[in-house]
Amino acid sequence: MPLLPILRYPDPRLHKIAKPVTIFDARLKQLAADMAETMYAAPGVGLAATQIDVHQQLIVIDTSESHKELRIFINPEIIWASEEKQVYEEGCLSVPGIYDGVERPARVKVRALDVEGKPFELEADGLLAVCIQHEMDHLKGKVFVEYLSPLKRNRIKTKLQKEERELMRDRQRSTSVR
Numbered sequence: 001m002p003l004l005p006i007l008r009y010p011d012p013r014l015h016k017i018a019k020p021v022t023i024f025d026a027r028l029k030q031l032a033a034d035m036a037e038t039m040y041a042a043p044g045v046g047l048a049a050t051q052i053d054v055h056q057q058l059i060v061i062d063t064s065e066s067h068k069e070l071r072i073f074i075n076p077e078i079i080w081a082s083e084e085k086q087v088y089e090e091g092c093l094s095v096p097g098i099y100d101g102v103e104r105p106a107r108v109k110v111r112a113l114d115v116e117g118k119p120f121e122l123e124a125d126g127l128l129a130v131c132i133q134h135e136m137d138h139l140k141g142k143v144f145v146e147y148l149s150p151l152k153r154n155r156i157k158t159k160l161q162k163e164e165r166e167l168m169r170d171r172q173r174s175t176s177v178r
Contacts, residue, residue, distance in 0.1 A: 004038045004052040008164065009095045009143050010157045018050050018057045018139040020075045024117035028058070032072050032115055035060045040067055044093045046131040048138030051094050059135040063127045071122075076112035076136055079121070081105035088130045090144045098156050102147045104133050 007014050021028065031054065039047040039060055049058040057075045062068075086106040091099040107125040110132055114120060124132055134144055145153050 003041050004034055006038065006042065006047075006051050006093050007053055009092070009145060009160055011094075013053050014050060014094055014138070014143055015141040016050060016055045017141045018048075018055045021056050021058060021113070024074075024113075024115065028074075029115050032058060032060060036062070036070050036072075039093070042093045045127070046135045047093060048135045050138040050141070057139050059132075059139065061128070061131050061135060063131055072115055073110065073112040073132070073135075074114065074117075076110050076132070076139075078108050078133070078136065079111050080109040080123075082107040086130075088127070090130065090134060092134070092144050094138075094143060095145055095156065095160065098145065098160075100145070100148055100152065102130075102134075102144055104130055108132060110136075 031049070035047050035049065035052065035058070038052065039045070039062070045063045046059060046061040049056050059073045059076065060070060061073070062070045082105045084106040085103050087101040087103045089099050090102045106129065107123065108129045109121060109123045111119065111121045137144065145156050148156075
């Protein structure tokens with residue numbers, strides 16, 4: 001299975017809204033498997049299809065230490081969220097090296113489909129609840145840094161753009177040396 005390239009903030013494709021999945025076939029299963037492998041290799045605990053420039057409502061999550069509890073959510077929707085909120089230190093594979101506190105509902109109940117198209121519901125709290133909400137934001141075209149102040153967001157954008165320029169410069173140097 002190939003590792004998939006992950007879009008980096010502020011790439012405008014991260015703001016595309018994902019469309020519902022309508023075809024449940026071998027290609028969808030392979031996409032979910034490739035996304036899981038990419039997430040584990042990154043390493044991360046969640047990945048939305050939007051982050052790999054596939055604009056379908058598909059997310060993969062595994063918050064376990066063992067990497068043996070992969071959860072796949074297709075066309076997910078939050079059907080209940082607690083009034084109780086919690087601030088959780090979030091990071092994102094599309095915003096590498098940046099972590100900040102985001103306030104979200106402490107518990108959620110989500111309804112989704114599995115890779116076979118079978119519906120299920122799941123109630124989650126803690127890291128899993130945060131991860132579900134974070135990844136579902138990606139499907140709506142929202143990146144976690146958008147919860148931060150404009151000043152912080154601009155600093156993050158500038159930092160990541162500078163890192164990207166330096167990376168491109170290093171790649172050009174290494175290819176011109178050959």
